[in-house]
Amino acid sequence: MNSSELLRSTSSLPEHETRRLLVAATGRHWTELILGVELEADDVEQFETLVRRRLDGEPLQYIEGTAAFGPIEVIVDPRVLIPRPETEQLFELACDAIDDPKVIVDLCTGSGNLAIALKHRFPTAIVYATDLSPDAVDVARENARRNRLDVTVLEGDLFEPLPDHVAGRVDLIVSNPPYIAEHEREGLPEDVREHEPVAALIAGPVGDEVLARIAESAPEWLGPDGVVVCEISEFLGAEVAAHFAGLGGEIRRDLAGKERFVIASRRIRL
Ligand SMILES: C[S@@+](CC[C@H](N)C(=O)[O-])C[C@H]1O[C@@H](n2cnc3c(N)ncnc32)[C@H](O)[C@@H]1O
Known part of the structure; x- marks a missing residue:
């Protein structure tokens, strides 16, 4: 079958998604497919399998296997x-908050997105990333390798796996930690509940539990x-x-005006 005919006949999804799925299915370049091969x-x-998976609610990025980040x-x-x-x-806010960080730590790294993007932005910095989940650690290490960037990914609870000599020397700590409250679990969008690791999002009964622990330990690890x-959760700014x-x-707001970030320092420079 001709690729442009196939695209025209698949109307069950938005056009841009259909295109991306055809690229993912064939491994061919988009321009080749639109011209017709x-x-x-x-x-x-x-x-057709990928279209069915998408129609069943699986996120496009899981089907493609990749996501762009900065x-x-x-x-x-x-x-x-x-x-x-x-x-x-959050990545942009962190980059603007500091000029030339020597040591960066990303807590709750997941895919490693923040840690790797920061190493890309600040190539001379030493970057550590931690996550409780051994699966996430594997993915983050693989992502650092694929991006050819040197990030040390450690398994463990928040700051616990960091080497002792880093204490008092960290220039930038970033984190997108779990911040959803237990009672919000059922209200999460269906595609998130069905497909993403929801446990990685839930912090506890209130939602600020992990952030409270980060705030408590950060002074010990931060440099002067x-x-x-x-x-942070838009509901937990205060x-x-x-x-x-x-x-x-x-507290800083996102582009939609919601309270979504906290920035803190012994010497606020913004
Ligand atoms: C909300 S995800 C964020 C992932 C990634 N940083 C991002 O921006 O997409 C939270 C991550 O924190 C990890 N996590 C949860 N509690 C943790 C803890 N106490 N210490 C380290 N990692 C933790 C989870 O395994 C999950 O990968």
Whole structure:
């Protein structure tokens, strides 16, 4: 079958999704497909399988196996959360908060998106990333390798796996930690509940539990001018500001005007 005819006849999904799925199914370049090439029966069958998976609600990025994040691309699968646009804003906020970080730590790294993008932005920095989940650690290490960037990914609870000599020397701590409350679980979108590692999103009964622990331990790890930037729940700005009050924490809004980030430092420079 001809690729352009196939695209025209598949109207059950938005056009841009159909195109991306045909690229994923055939491994061919988009321009070639739009101009029209004869496809093998196997490719057509594979495309139809991917369309069915998408119609069943599976996120496009899991089907494609990759997600763009700032200046990099990471592989994603159900072992890790798909990086969100708000987290790209967290990345930009972190980059603007500091000039020349020597040591960077990304807590709750998941796919490694933040840690790897920061190493891309600050190539001379030493970058550590930690995650409790051995699966996430595997994915983050694979992503660092694929991007040819040197990031040390460690398995464990928040700061616990970091080497002792890093204490008091970290210039930038970033984190997109779990911040959903237990009672919000059922209200999450169906595609998230059905396909993403929901346990990685839930922090506890209130939602600020992991952020509270980050705020408590950060002073021990930060250097004299170190900065912490974290993503937070839009419903917990006041609670998170209180946790980071000792570090001069300020709440920042996302592009939609929601309170989505906390930035804190012994010396706020923004
Ligand atoms: C919301 S996901 C964020 C993933 C990634 N940073 C991103 O921006 O897409 C949270 C991650 O935190 C990890 N995690 C949860 N509790 C943790 C803890 N106490 N210490 C380290 N990692 C933790 C989960 O395994 C999961 O990968």
